[in-house]
Amino acid sequence: MSVAAATRIELRTGWKAPVVWLVALGATFVLTVAAIDSLYSTAADYQSYADTVAAAPAMDAINGTPYGADTLGGIVSNEFGFFTAIAVPLMGLMLVSGRTRKAEEAGLMELLLSRSIGRRDPWIAAALIAVVTELLLGALIMTSEIAYGVPPGGAALYATSVVGLGAVFSGLAVFVGQLVRRGAGVTGVGVLVLGVVFVARAIGAVHDNGWRWASPLAWQQETRPFTDAPRLWPLLLLFGTAAAFTSAGLYLVARRDLGAAVVASRHGRPTAGVLLRSRAGLAAHLHGYIATAWILGTLATAAVFGVFTGDIADIVDQMPQMGDVFGTSGSVEAGYVGMMIQLVGLMAVGAGAASVTRLRSEETADRLEPTLVAVTGRAGWIGPQFLTALAVAAATHLAGGLGLWITARSNVGGIWTGVFAQLPAVLLLVAIGLLLVGAVPRLTPLLWAPLAYVALVAMLGTTIRMPEWSMKLSPMYLIGLVPADDVAMGVVAGLVAGTVALVVAAAAGMRHRDVPI
Amino acid sequence: MAERIIDIAGLTKVFGSTRALDGLDLTLDAGEVLGFLGPNGSGKSTTIRIVLGLMRKSGGEVRLFGRDPWSDATALHRRLAYVPGETALWPSLTGGQCIDMLGSAGTSVDPALRAELLERFDLDPTKRIRDYSKGNRQKVALIAALATHTDLLVLDEPTSGLDPIMEEVFREIVKERAEEGTAVLLSSHILSEVEALCETVTIIRRGRVVESGSVADLRRLARTSIHAVTLDGDDVELSIDPDEIDATLRPLLDRGVSALTVRPPSLDELFLSAYQDDDAGDDTDDGPGDDPGDDTGAAGTVDTSESAVR
Secondary structure, eight states: OHHHHHHHHHHHHHOHHHHHHHHHHHHHHHHHHHHHHHHOOSHHHHHHHHHHHHHOGGGHHHHOOOTTTTSHHHHHHHHTHHHHHHHHHHHHHHHHHTTTHHHHHTTHHHHHHTTTOOSSHHHHHHHHHHHHHHHHHHHHHHHHHHHTTOOHHHHHHHHHHHHHHHHHHHHHHHHHHHHOSOHHHHHHHHHHHHHHHHHHHHHHHHHTSGGGGGOHHHHHHTTOTTSSSOOSHHHHHHHHHHHHHHHHHHHHHTTSOTTOOSSOOOOOOSSOOHHHHSHHHHHHHHHHHHHHHHHHHHHHHHHHHHHTHHHHHHHHHHOTTOOOTTOSSSOHHHHHHHHHHHHHHHHHHHHHHHHHHHHHHHHHTTOHHHHHHHSSOHHHHHHHHHHHHHHHHHHHHHHHHHHHHHHHTTTOSOHHHHHHHHHHHHHHHHHHHHHHHHHOGGGGGGGHHHHHHHHHHHHHTTTTTOOHHHHTTSHHHHHOSTTTSOOOHHHHHHHHHHHHHHHHHHHHHHHHSOSOO | OOOEEEEEEEEEEEETTEEEEEEEEEEEETTOEEEEEOOTTSSHHHHHHHHTTSSOOSEEEEEETTBOTTTTHHHHGGGEEEEOSSOOOOTTSBHHHHHHHHHHTSSOBOHHHHHHHHHHHTOOTTSBGGGSOHHHHHHHHHHHHHTBOOSEEEEESTTTTOOHHHHHHHHHHHHHHHHTTOEEEEEOSOHHHHHHHOSEEEEEETTEEEEEEEHHHHHHHSOEEEEEEETTSOEEEEEEOGGGHHHHHHHHHHHOEEEEEEEOOOSHHHHHHHHHOSTTHHHHTTOOSSOTHHHHTTOTTHHHHHHHHO
């Protein structure tokens, strides 16, 4: 009864998030199915796809093991593998943390819990909303596959496995939500876990070993829905883990004070150090912890993925006929590294976008006003804050480049050329976020849209045969898969100019608008 | 005998190494309006959150409507409404939507009362929370609580951000509710508000009660201030005990008075001494209002001014 009330309230105050996730992921999936169905029509087409992926196991690092790649369903799961592995867990995580710990941190729970809403109810409601959203996504996946002629049994098993994957991360959010006090902390821990299990699946898939069993992302694929021997039992792993996390979280929430967490907040220093008193120091402090996590995480992930270039080199040695997987003029390894640099760039944009979000939240939490009144003018605040967001993105990107260079340099040359070629694209995407804050602050959450679009082009653009012009909207696509592609200095210069223009416009907007909005 | 609504005995609450509540006692009966005072960080909000079952006690006894507020929270909450000191509401909803949504989460809102309160608080319910000022946001929380028919109102510094006119409106409404028999636990820093509304007060410091009793009793111990200018040009200022009023005024009036100001007994001094007096904590904490004379006697102005009169 009170769960129903909590659910109603959570939907009323936050119905947009599930709708956006559902539409974005559902549409991308339907497009992928449609494109692959039109690309591959004969049995020979399917077989050639299966041969190609079998010949390039290093790609399994990104998409996981391509079971049943000689069927429409199998090809779709493989091509959609990266999105399944990143977007579905993020959806599960965000749908829960957004309306629970974040709301509690903002003080929204106090009034609700003083009514007839029980301590567990908001968490149960959030988990329910997340799971129902995941089920709707599953239904969409299943019906669109069946509509394109995928066997219903396989489609249903695949859709269920995707639902289970989302549920694992929704459950994780319920559990971690009891451990840390801040909403951003829940998302941070969740993304960290996602990074670790992504790497674990990559190692397991490339080397075909037991590492995969450490990863829910692999459990999802191990149902093998489009092979002759589909398996139901990995679903038990998925839903069992989801249930375990959720129950543990619900057990803890009923035993803790409102606003408290298992990891208590420590006493801070009574006075601000020299660093914190300077404007640049304040900016660095605000962005510090999250930025450090992004930088180290990206470095580690890139280093692991760099290792797989060795596997590619071995295969090319054995099968020189293995062709243009990446459709570039360069070698296969260089194409792979170029793609990894794009991936690193996407993580860097994510880090930059998180910083921009943080900057905006200073304003919505009414902290900006006193800061602005206290410092000698807005320019003094804008400069360091904007620079910090850009610097976080640049540092993350370069750290990822370093990770790749450490483990891949013996197999591929020109890694730093590729890293620096993509840097302007990264900064341009972060600058779009800054412009939103400066000019239309209430639309700041939209800064994730360019990132999602660029990721779509990078991971699925060619597969779903997006028109050339639409792919060229992505600055990373314009730069290409350097070092396999050549660097077009004109494009680089254009992106640099574009970034500068965006930052200047953002600063001008920030200087002239009301604070706070 | 009236129903005991809140019954707290020896309540303790520990946060890590901090002892926020240290053996606190407090009672509230049906129809009573209790002023709950204490300096910043003395444990008022923590006490309220424990009474509401939002936090768990570390030790002692807490009963709300005779039941355990932690384990029976949702059922007990049907009989009360709460206004927190810092009100967080959903920025994208309108004030009216917030009021109704809170109503849907438990005790329902009386539509007629809701309309009346919107009128009296002069609040536009169609504006979004993020566009309200702090005071107007506070009004939303107040209306959401006051528009319900409950046995208990828990108000934690409810008038922060309200202008003086709205503060007056708030007092009128709370008075009306109290007359209907609603018990009120009012945590406040505004002494005039407490004096105007409460029959009893409990003052705490560092998690323990330092003063407790009826406002009338406390008032009896407080002093009346008199400022008179006599016809022969004498300027007299003094503060006197209630039983000295007659003896003091008579000789003054006999001399003839051109100006006279009498300030009624104020609890300010009493409150302030309870707030500040650091050393007295040990001997006053367990005496529920029976011997507050030590504190009030501290104002040693009487003798000098009396000698000035004679």
